[in-house]
Amino acid sequence: MDSIQSNFEETLPPLSHDEALAEANRCLFCFDAPCIRACPTQIDIPSFIRKIATDNLRGSARVIMESNPLGATCARVCPVEALCEGGCVYNLQDRPPIQIGRLQRHATDWLIAAGETTFTVGPDNGKSVACIGSGPASLAAAVRLREWGYAVTLYEAKPRGGGLDTYGIVSYRLPVEISLAEVGLVERTGATFRYDTRVGTDITLDDLLKRHDAVFVGVGLGQPASPGLPGEDLPGVRDTLPFIEETKSRPLDTLCVGRRVLVIGAGNSAIDAATAAGRLGAESVTIVYRRSEQEIPCYGFEFEFAKQEGVRFQWLTAPKRIVGSEKVEGLECVQTRLGEPDEKGRRRPEEVPGSAFTIPADMVIKAVGQGPDNNFLNHLGLHLQGPDRLAADRETGATSHPRIFAGGDIVDGREDATVVAVVAMGLRAAAGLDSSLGTPRGAGAIPPVRLKTVIRRSAPR
């Protein structure tokens, strides 16, 4: 039992004080640094790293949290290779980039462990905002709005805050305590959390609009998409998010996992599901993917992690039917080959006639993405973008209702729905909401854009 517990403890160890100091001192303190430009929340990375080097951890955490109120979470879950660390100038020298994520974790862990906060609360401006959902978009918006003196209430359907950070990311990547600690920091700003309160069921949008001056919708998605296979209702077929949620909210020894587990899909959630199944004790875990290794949609480091965890990959395999009499017994598949590129440039899988085969399994986890809660969308009654996303301005979060703003996955249909991108949307929507309520505020109110504007005496020749 202890071993299962330890399987779900954070994989990547924290940097020791000396390691952090050495790594921080490697940072060149670039001017107009490309790592900042690569960060969706524009954290002043060289500045926070320099503060680690001078043992000013509180200042370091302040710099981080000022730009990204979910700094501790993002330090762990950001695809840093594609963002800040990918921008590090050391890459141009073929030297290892600064471990920005781990340094950010060092500073924000200090903040959490010290029980301190760097968030500021502005004088009450007499206005009130409701946030629907308490995931990263709403948390980020709430922090900024409290800073500006708004009263903020977050309406959360679940018993705890944090959204996917708390419930949907495996704990060995992001421990529940970290996500909840960041929720706690938001609570300390004086924001009110109404847990177990589902908007549309327990309270209506109209109620919110009556009680508050504005509403921010940051609910995310959360409804599992279906691959549309016969047999999905067989016992032993799971959706990835409820499966991961169990590993973060229930005693691990009460959880059931199959002996032979198949995962349909190869995105980041699929990797989470596959590795979690393995860590719960599955004998074999196989990801079934209808394209090849080249097209795998998860991040490269996730793919590497899955391979290290012993997850097997069944490439060029399209599931057709989940088979079994009373429970899952296998997955019937056909082989595919790759044809012409689709509209996204990925080669389209084509089924090979007569290639059907069945992979035996006693658990199948569906990880083919998520969609919105359509009942909730209907309840909102706002204009949509595409079939099932809210239409909202990318810069201001403004929706078709003048007092409703939105941000996060419910708005954005992009595939790259990182926590940090969602945080940035929440911050932008807070600023959009603020300026639409007519609160006079200077340029500093705009979510942090720290790109240095260089003043030149003359144009370069």
Next chain:
Amino acid sequence: MSKDQSPSTIDLSCNVAGIRSPNPFWLASAPPTNSRDQIMRAFDYGWGGAVWKTLGDPIINVSSRLGGLRWRTQPLMGLNNIELITDRELETNLREISEVKKRYPNHAVIVSLMVESKREAWHDIVKRTQDTGADGLELNFGCPHGMSERGMGSAVGQVPEYACQITEWAKEAATVPVLVKLTPNVADIRYAARAATKGGADGLSLINTINSLMGVDLQTLKVLPNVRGKSSHGGYCGPAVKPIALHMLSQIGADPETAHMPLSGIGGISSWQDAAEFLLLGASGVQVCTAAMHYGYRIVEDMIEGLQNYMRKMGWRTLADFRGKALTQVEDWSNLDLNYKVVARIDPDTCIRCNLCHVACEDGAHQCIAPAAPQDDGRVLAPVVDEDECVGCNLCALICPVDGCITMTEIDTGKTPETWREWQKRLAAGASPDDHPGMVSGH
């Protein structure tokens, strides 16, 4: 380069004022040369000589004694100490010196001395020391802490008349070469150097440690190093002091009154490169302390090999082939050419776009390096130098993290060389002040 270039043809043998050693690397008088066993071990590691920790009336030391300067994560960029001269009995030291000399006849054993300023005391210690078979003596006129309060060490070195007098006393009794170790804690080291020369010294050792206070512990507010709630100024050494030592060495080498003196260079030497710089600026040999205290005697192996490889590459066979070779370049500022100009050139292929050169130039120099304009295709280009505005200060090249990326390149100004001194002469002869040398920047 067809001649035999194997290391065996490189001769590192060294002669400082008649004191011979197999190589120029001596351990300076300090904790690493406190005892027979230490020095024997050091010689086994390859050190060419050692200056025995200063003999005199045994003292009582305090605890603690050292303070270190850490720069970022690098310990001991500088080291200070409040330790005094030897705390061992004179007879013990003398017996051990003779034992070392018997076992290592070809290594140089020099003995540092410091006694009260009395002729008899100096005669006595000189005679007893050279009776051990020691190869030379080094008069400690340098220690800035503790002993100076008792009228010794730098209290002598700071007063040229005292330095001259005591050197004379030592020389009256000495049959082996006498080096005088100079303190840097003076306004102009040349006065003490001249005094020691006048007193008959055979050579000069420099520099001794620099007066310093190591720092304050920000948690305990204790001044460092701390002795039961109190601290005292100590002698500062280590890599951080090297440029100060090189300056003083070159001053003595360039002074007509002392130019002939053999010099034993000391101050922050921790590698063969450091040693080579001292030799190129006129030292006949070098002494090392902090680096040996930091890493142990073993560092001498690379010092020897590195210097041999360097000499082979440069085509030099003996130390005499390059001793003082760079010294002639050291001049008064007034004799520098005002019409010489270098500008920064940034290699765009190795530049990593950190823009440190830009911000350093913009805020700390002459505002002539601009970040490249953003490109439509998202590429980030190297910063751009405005060569007309660049004064060639070197700052960008100094702070650039990429080795060799920024080169200071000479450009032809079309003007013949002219120094400030030459210009003053020309002005005196009636030239117009508008017809001045050098470049005028636009700001």
